[in-house]
Amino acid sequence: MMQREGSAPFRNTVILIVGLFLFWELAYLVVGEVALRSPLETVRFLGKLMQTDIFWLHLADSLKAFSVALAIAIALGLLIGFGLGLHRLSGDAMEPMLVALYSIPKITLYPIILLTFGLGISAKIAFGAIHGIIPVALFTLSAVRTIKPILIKTGRVLKLSPTVMVRAILFPAAVPEIFTGIRVGFSLTLIGTVLGEMFAAQHGLGYLLMNAISLYNVDLIMAMTFLLVVFAATVNALLLAIDRRLHHG
């Protein structure tokens, strides 16, 4: 998509954010206090929540699970992506299978994860990681495949070992695409981790959200949803900026 120079993208983002807040306020005015809170009330409640210790404990727990899950997703995704990308037949055979796996509602696999890993942080991590692995693997796979053949031939002529080949040629050439995969993987791992917390955790933001639902605590539901959306959108915007620079720079 085209991106013009100067302040236009920034102005557009501001218009968009203001528009979204207006929509929220409008929805609040229509639906009312029963089920929604206004933006101002939500931010205020979130501010109050942030002054409690318990909130930071839950947040730290979520962040810990999320970062481990992301690390696993990236490491395994790269491994699978490079492995399949370097072997033509494996790549041809496995790519459609990975795409098909990507399209299944992974949430239904949750009971299996839970039975395997038990209640606790490892189930959350596993659930987050399985969401993130496939996109990282798919983007890496296509990145490795679209590398200019001349680069690979040069490596062969120089008789590089497979490890050096990956480190010195394949990886640097594939970085922009891989980064896109990591960006998508980031979002999905976050979703996976939060979903994991919603069902089988005693800690974390997802647990707080689920708890708020059962207690019908609209303030807390709104604050948690808002926090998650802002966090996901902000990090994604940053990653997207890096992503675009890598692709055009």
Next chain:
Amino acid sequence: MNKVRLYQFAVIAGFILLLEALCLAGVIDKITMTPPHIIVRDFVRMILAGRYFGEIGKSLANVLLAFASAYVVGVVTGTILHGYKTARDILDPLFATYYAIPVFAFYPLFIVIFGLGDGPQVLIGFLLAVVAVIVTTLNGLDRVPLVLKKSARVNGLSPLQTALRITLPYCAPSLLTAAKLALAYAFIGVIGSEFIMARSGMGYEISYAYTNFDNATMYPLILLILLLSIAANSLLSHWEAVLLARRGQK
């Protein structure tokens, strides 16, 4: 091509055999997972007995509803948006960030607003699917050659006629991709919502069976969902490949 199929078959067969061996050897205990051959037996029994047909039908109806509404709204919105540069520029950051947002996080909110029924589930499926359709439609329309648009103008076609007769047929492959994505997202949205909180549906039955340690119900249902989503995906992917091949791999 045949080699690829053989490879895929070997991977799937190997995976199932490995699971079977691990289950029979007791590495995976019975409470965690029933051996694959038992799952298949339970699956066949479930289908033959017609158990859960009501639930399955209800889930699929909701998936279809979410898919159809997201597809129509998405294609129409994409087509209209294509003509308004400023509006598109403003919405662009939203589209780029959209799939980073945990849409499921809104589910509790929707339950509070609309009550615990089919509405929130269909809405989640719709929300997950619609933006993929809009973005794919826009991408497809971007690739329509200028000469086609010019000939539309020369022939004095109205914007609606141009869309229906020229631009949309030209991006048929993109529209098919959009359908594939929309169906996958609608499925994920509806089944996922049912799993999180609902009174009926396949997702609900899985979580119910899970809570009751009813592996004889849970695994066949999971298998059914896997088969359904993989079949739909493969079918549409195949169709997509045929369409692209006919157009010379555009």
